[in-house]
Amino acid sequence: xxxxxxxRRVTPYTPGEQPDKAGVIKLNTNExxxxxxxxxxxxxxxxxxxxxxxxxxxxEKTLLAKELAAHHRIxxxxxxxxxxxxxxxxxxxxxxxQSDRPVFFPDITYSFYDVWADVYRIPYSRKPxxxxxxxxxxxxxxxxxxxxxxxxxxxxGILMSLDAVEEIVAANRDVVVIVDEAYIDFGGTSALPxxxxxxxxxxxxxxxKSRSMAGMRIGYAMGQPALIRYLNDVKYSVNSYTxxxxxxxxxxxxxxxxxxxxxxxxxxxxxxxxxxxxxxxxGFVFPKSFANFIFAAHKTIxxxxxxxxxxxxxxYVRWWDKDRIGNYLRITIGTDEQMEALYRxxxxxxxxYSDKKNSxxx
Amino acid sequence: xxxxxxxRRVTPYTPGEQPDKAGVIKLNTNExxxxxxxxxxxxxxxxxxxxxxxxxxxxEKTLLAKELAAHHRIxxxxxxxxxxxxxxxxxxxxxxxQSDRPVFFPDITYSFYDVWADVYRIPYSRKPxxxxxxxxxxxxxxxxxxxxxxxxxxxxGILMSLDAVEEIVAANRDVVVIVDEAYIDFGGTSALPxxxxxxxxxxxxxxxKSRSMAGMRIGYAMGQPALIRYLNDVKYSVNSYTxxxxxxxxxxxxxxxxxxxxxxxxxxxxxxxxxxxxxxxxGFVFPKSFANFIFAAHKTIxxxxxxxxxxxxxxYVRWWDKDRIGNYLRITIGTDEQMEALYRxxxxxxxxYSDKKNSxxx
Numbered sequence: 001x002x003x004x005x006x007x008r009r010v011t012p013y014t015p016g017e018q019p020d021k022a023g024v025i026k027l028n029t030n031e032x033x034x035x036x037x038x039x040x041x042x043x044x045x046x047x048x049x050x051x052x053x054x055x056x057x058x059x060e061k062t063l064l065a066k067e068l069a070a071h072h073r074i075x076x077x078x079x080x081x082x083x084x085x086x087x088x089x090x091x092x093x094x095x096x097x098q099s100d101r102p103v104f105f106p107d108i109t110y111s112f113y114d115v116w117a118d119v120y121r122i123p124y125s126r127k128p129x130x131x132x133x134x135x136x137x138x139x140x141x142x143x144x145x146x147x148x149x150x151x152x153x154x155x156x157g158i159l160m161s162l163d164a165v166e167e168i169v170a171a172n173r174d175v176v177v178i179v180d181e182a183y184i185d186f187g188g189t190s191a192l193p194x195x196x197x198x199x200x201x202x203x204x205x206x207x208x209k210s211r212s213m214a215g216m217r218i219g220y221a222m223g224q225p226a227l228i229r230y231l232n233d234v235k236y237s238v239n240s241y242t243x244x245x246x247x248x249x250x251x252x253x254x255x256x257x258x259x260x261x262x263x264x265x266x267x268x269x270x271x272x273x274x275x276x277x278x279x280x281x282x283g284f285v286f287p288k289s290f291a292n293f294i295f296a297a298h299k300t301i302x303x304x305x306x307x308x309x310x311x312x313x314x315x316y317v318r319w320w321d322k323d324r325i326g327n328y329l330r331i332t333i334g335t336d337e338q339m340e341a342l343y344r345x346x347x348x349x350x351x352x353y354s355d356k357k358n359s360x361x362x
Numbered sequence: 363x364x365x366x367x368x369x370r371r372v373t374p375y376t377p378g379e380q381p382d383k384a385g386v387i388k389l390n391t392n393e394x395x396x397x398x399x400x401x402x403x404x405x406x407x408x409x410x411x412x413x414x415x416x417x418x419x420x421x422e423k424t425l426l427a428k429e430l431a432a433h434h435r436i437x438x439x440x441x442x443x444x445x446x447x448x449x450x451x452x453x454x455x456x457x458x459x460q461s462d463r464p465v466f467f468p469d470i471t472y473s474f475y476d477v478w479a480d481v482y483r484i485p486y487s488r489k490p491x492x493x494x495x496x497x498x499x500x501x502x503x504x505x506x507x508x509x510x511x512x513x514x515x516x517x518x519g520i521l522m523s524l525d526a527v528e529e530i531v532a533a534n535r536d537v538v539v540i541v542d543e544a545y546i547d548f549g550g551t552s553a554l555p556x557x558x559x560x561x562x563x564x565x566x567x568x569x570x571k572s573r574s575m576a577g578m579r580i581g582y583a584m585g586q587p588a589l590i591r592y593l594n595d596v597k598y599s600v601n602s603y604t605x606x607x608x609x610x611x612x613x614x615x616x617x618x619x620x621x622x623x624x625x626x627x628x629x630x631x632x633x634x635x636x637x638x639x640x641x642x643x644x645g646f647v648f649p650k651s652f653a654n655f656i657f658a659a660h661k662t663i664x665x666x667x668x669x670x671x672x673x674x675x676x677x678y679v680r681w682w683d684k685d686r687i688g689n690y691l692r693i694t695i696g697t698d699e700q701m702e703a704l705y706r707x708x709x710x711x712x713x714x715y716s717d718k719k720n721s722x723x724x
Contacts, residue, residue: 001588044410049612052578061382095369095370096365119600173364175364238478244609246606
């Protein structure tokens with residue numbers, strides 16, 4: 001068809017599989033294994049559907065903005081709320097990366113950065129992580145059109161020190177630096193206090209991981225009011241109403257229940273620590289993780305092999321057929337029970353693999 | 363600040379005022395005065411917050427897609443669901459309007475079209491409505507990069523005949539034609555049946571008006587599977603998960619209750635017909651409306667004057683300080699009670715205005 005000549009062709013992002021099958025153990029999309037705070041259920045039960053006839057409030061005027069501001073001890077004019085951190089990051093790319101110089105981000109990182117850059121025609125340069133998958137600060141201290149990186153990085157789970165983050169922000173006062181803290185609540189230290197000192201720093205967080213609300217699509221950015229204003233201007237020019245009324249109502253409760261939030265994060269950290277020793281025992285190597293997943297390679301069995309065998313056992317983890325990381329699996333931290341099932345399946349896979357190898361040798 | 367040089371500068375869209383004040387009569391944003399179908403309340407009450415820990419399903423796999431497909435008698439592969447029709451339209455602009463030729467739309471129309479075109483750097487040409495605010499079909503039968511128009515048009519409320527719509531679609535087989543049917547359920551005839559015949563036609567509808575769910579942000583596009591696939595490819599490359607789990611659950615019920623939906627639309631049509639005679643009596647002129655609003659000018663009192671005076675009476679209508687339409691008010695059809703309050707306020711305004719004029723003459 002002739003109209004197809006005017007169609008934008010993209011290489012679509014492939015999200016982690018969402019198997020329809022019941023009973024599978026999903027350790028492939030970094031979802032939280034625990035439900036949201038009990039207050040979220042109460043908010044759902046109390047929700048007045050009649051109000052839906054009206055357009056939603058503007059994010060900055062909501063109770064959600066007030067609760068987030070109180071929680072982080074900043075002003076409501078320092079928060080931009082969007083439909084998951086993907087929406088927030090995508091808007092931030094569109095708003096702040098309008099330079100002819102390339103935007104810098106790691107070669108191994110969240111797979112959406114280059115996709116957004118392509119969509120918005122933003123030039124970019126991927127800076128290779130070093131051999132240990134660490135970010136080299138000096139790579140980000142050259143002229144550029146902006147900087148973005150997750151901390152902890154994904155899918156490695158490696159945390160950069162706050163000093164290193166500050167070094168990058170300080171070296172780039174002429175551009176906006178975005179620190180994507182989707183996984184910060186699992187043991188990291190947020191760069192948020194630096195926003196007072198640096199007007200070029202935008203810190204992005206999400207309700208999808210530590211607040212168990214991936215299904216509600218809530219993310220937010222924090223920075224000085226000028227940054228937030230620019231973001232809002234672009235956002236309102238694309239879609240005045242993105243957040244729905246239910247997201248505001250449910251989200252508030254997830255912020256309010258600080259005790260539940262902390263207990264939930266602690267449980268996941270504890271299970272992760274246990275997972276580290278269990279995976280080590282079974283011949284895996286991995287960088288120390290500060291996220292709700294472990295990025296692990298097996299010393300002898302190829303990642304693809306383990307990935308496929310686990311799937312046969314109804315356990316889904318994430319594997320990318322990509323340079324440098326093709327022998328790694330990203331394993332989300334589930335409940336203790338789910339992790340036990342994973343260890344048992346790994347034992348079986350290791351056994352079968354070593355039998356197969358021996359039989360080949362014989 | 364130097365980083366501000368790389369910031370995208372936009373003229374932000376100004377949505378209708380959302381007054382915080384209680385007790386105001388909001389006839390300014392084309393919201394439905396009636397609540398959503400009773401099933402939506404039941405869906406909210408029954409909503410299981412625990413599922414929110416998981417990412418939402420992909421739109422095409424949801425019950426919402428199945429219900430919409432059944433309702434419109436098309437396949438689920440012919441429906442694209444987004445965060446309100448704004449999200450759907452914005453994605454469609456991004457996906458289908460990649461030509462060097464200008465996209466055509468009316469000079470007086472939904473104010474987001476030129477905003478999206480600017481954001482995505484799409485060339486465009488505004489085709490003036492004729493003196494009676496009608497679209498001239500022949501204007502759209504010249505080489506272009508795509509066509510988009512609302513039917514009924516906004517803010518005029520004027521309906522184009524299905525024959526005229528087909529003429530435009532048929533004359534533009536080499537580009538995508540988007541018919542934005544946000545207001546079609548208030549007396550218009552949808553172009554939907556034409557998608558079987560024309561693979562270049564995309565029909566967009568929304569839950570925000572006739573289904574009383576502006577607060578839930580649900581819109582959708584319908585077309586042949588190839589069009590929908592292209593839309594999905596671009597959408598997934600920008601944000602994998604835009605719709606939240608609650609929107610799917612609540613939305614289903616708004617589609618299922620056909621009787622409530624029809625009764626609601628009929629009530630609004632009846633109130634609109636009454637409003638036409640009441641406004642005529644009070645010296646207004648307006649084109650025949652097929653939407654949930656009337657676009658009216660007063661024979662003697664300037665629109666701005668009426669707009670400001672109504673606001674003093676806590677009645678909000680919409681007015682734009684723009685060429686050609688600066689003397690018109692867009693008045694959303696509310697409940698009968700709200701409209702009675704409007705008529706009373708208009709009587710007062712007319713009286714005061716004529717007293718003032720007389721006193722100036724004297």
